[in-house]
Amino acid sequence: xxxxxxxxxxxxxxxxxxxxxxxxxxxxxxxxxxxxxxxxxxxxxxxxxxxxxxxxxxxxxxxxxxxxxxxxxxxxxxxxxxxxxxxxxxxxxxxxxxxxxxxxxxxxxxxxxxxxxxxxxxxxxxxxxxxxxxxxxxxxxxxxxxxxxxxxxxxxxxxxxxxxxxxxxxxxxxxxxxxxxxxxxxxxxxxxxxxxxxxxxxxxxxxxxxxxxxxxxxxxxxxxxxxxxxxxxxxxxxxxxxxxxxxxxxxxxxxxxxxxxxxxxxxxxxxxxxxxxxxxxxxxxxxxxxxxxxxxxxxxxxxxxxxxxxxxxxxxxxxxxxxxxxxxxxxxxxxxxxxxxx
Numbered sequence: 001x002x003x004x005x006x007x008x009x010x011x012x013x014x015x016x017x018x019x020x021x022x023x024x025x026x027x028x029x030x031x032x033x034x035x036x037x038x039x040x041x042x043x044x045x046x047x048x049x050x051x052x053x054x055x056x057x058x059x060x061x062x063x064x065x066x067x068x069x070x071x072x073x074x075x076x077x078x079x080x081x082x083x084x085x086x087x088x089x090x091x092x093x094x095x096x097x098x099x100x101x102x103x104x105x106x107x108x109x110x111x112x113x114x115x116x117x118x119x120x121x122x123x124x125x126x127x128x129x130x131x132x133x134x135x136x137x138x139x140x141x142x143x144x145x146x147x148x149x150x151x152x153x154x155x156x157x158x159x160x161x162x163x164x165x166x167x168x169x170x171x172x173x174x175x176x177x178x179x180x181x182x183x184x185x186x187x188x189x190x191x192x193x194x195x196x197x198x199x200x201x202x203x204x205x206x207x208x209x210x211x212x213x214x215x216x217x218x219x220x221x222x223x224x225x226x227x228x229x230x231x232x233x234x235x236x237x238x239x240x241x242x243x244x245x246x247x248x249x250x251x252x253x254x255x256x257x258x259x260x261x262x263x264x265x266x267x268x269x270x271x272x273x274x275x276x277x278x279x280x281x282x283x284x285x286x287x288x289x290x291x292x293x294x295x296x297x298x299x300x301x302x303x304x305x306x307x308x309x310x311x312x313x314x315x316x317x318x319x320x321x322x323x324x325x326x327x328x329x330x331x332x333x334x335x336x337x338x339x340x341x342x
Contacts, residue, residue: 001268002077003252005223005245007069014069018057018209021073022050025127025207038090040125043098053125053209060123060211062218072223074208076100076252081301083202085262090128090204096256097126097206103251104210104223109242112219122221123211132203133196140186140193147184147192151177223248266290267298 008015015021029037040048061070076097078086086092101119108117134141154177160166161173184192188200214221223243249270257264266272266286276283290298 001079001082001253001256001270003249003270004073004075004077005248006073006075007224008071008073014067016066016070017054018071019054021209022053025129025209026050028129028131038128038130040127041094041097042125043101043119043122048125056123057125057209057211060213060217062213064212064220068212069222069224070212072210072212074104074210074223076206076208078204078256079268080202080304081268082256082262083204086260088130088202088204092260093128093204093206094126096259097208099255099259100252101126101208103255104248107223107244107248107251108221109244110219110221112214112216117214117221121214121216121219123213123215124208126206126208128204128206130204132199132205134193134199136195141195144184144186144193147180148194151180154180265294265297265301267301 008018008021025040039046040050040053042048057071064070076093078093086096098119101122101124105117105119105122110117112121136142154173157166157168158170158173161168161170181192186193188197191197210223212220212222221243223245253264253270256262272283272286275286287295287298
């Protein structure tokens with residue numbers, strides 16, 4: 001499970017309305033029938049309209065400045081292995097989201113009227129998406145780009161010939177294009193992978209729009225706080241503050257495992273990812289020390305995610321910076337594409 005929390009910005013400025021983001025999340029419904037559409041939902045409601053989401057989020061920003069985020073985006077990205085475990089069920093993903101948002105509330109070191117923050121204080125709307133498309137920064141697009149450039153040039157040449165602006169053999173140019181299409185290193189279902197192409201396999205994930213202000217529109221609840229858990233003095237009174245992201249990310253993972261009886265492998269854990277980033281030697285030591293069955297599963301998960309398992313270091317001599325960096329690139333790509341839940 002790969003979970004993110006981000007502020008919504010446009011060209012470096014905080015969005016003053018959630019309308020554009022809502023429109024972006026509605027794009028997947030455009031070509032679907034009413035029965036196939038995924039609607040917004042929250043802790044207690046179903047089939048919530050986009051108009052209601054915009055009205056409620058935009059109307060819940062009392063006393064927030066233009067230089068402050070009005071809302072945050074949380075994404076819950078299950079791995080293909082996790083999705084397979086729950087049979088890619090939308091109902092299971094909704095159930096999971098609602099449990100995760102309880103953990104989100106618990107991660108605030110805040111009090112409202114002398115009590116801890118609960119999910120009933122959180123104004124949020126969530127939506128499930130079942131597709132991901134290839135972006136310009138994806139490895140497949142980057143490595144296919146030289147072929148795409150040549151193909152585009154050949155197509156331009158054909159158009160010039162057809163318009164009488166140049167001379168040449170159109171059929172020969174078409175054969176060259178067909179050859180380049182097949183030579184491109186990254187293919188999907190027999191076609192060259194291009195920007196905007198839907199990714200194959202289970203790609204379901206959840207987008208959550210969460211208001212910066214609580215349900216009463218009085219209290220600011222920022223998951224972007226730089227404080228984990230501390231106290232300060234405001235108007236002469238001690239005030240709790242902070243949001244513990246580590247606690248939330250770990251709880252999100254544990255919630256999935258408990259809810260669906262999922263047996264998580266070490267390489268799928270948030271702890272493993274943090275260990276790799278902070279102490280690669282310890283990560284590889286933990287990986288090589290796993291029981292035989294768990295280690296085999298770990299290597300299989302990493303291999304399916306495109307991580308270069310043949311280069312996993314097994315001793316101190318092999319722990320060269322070059323090897324670690326190559327492994328790190330594989331991990332990063334896997335995480336960003338949702339291939340591995342860490």
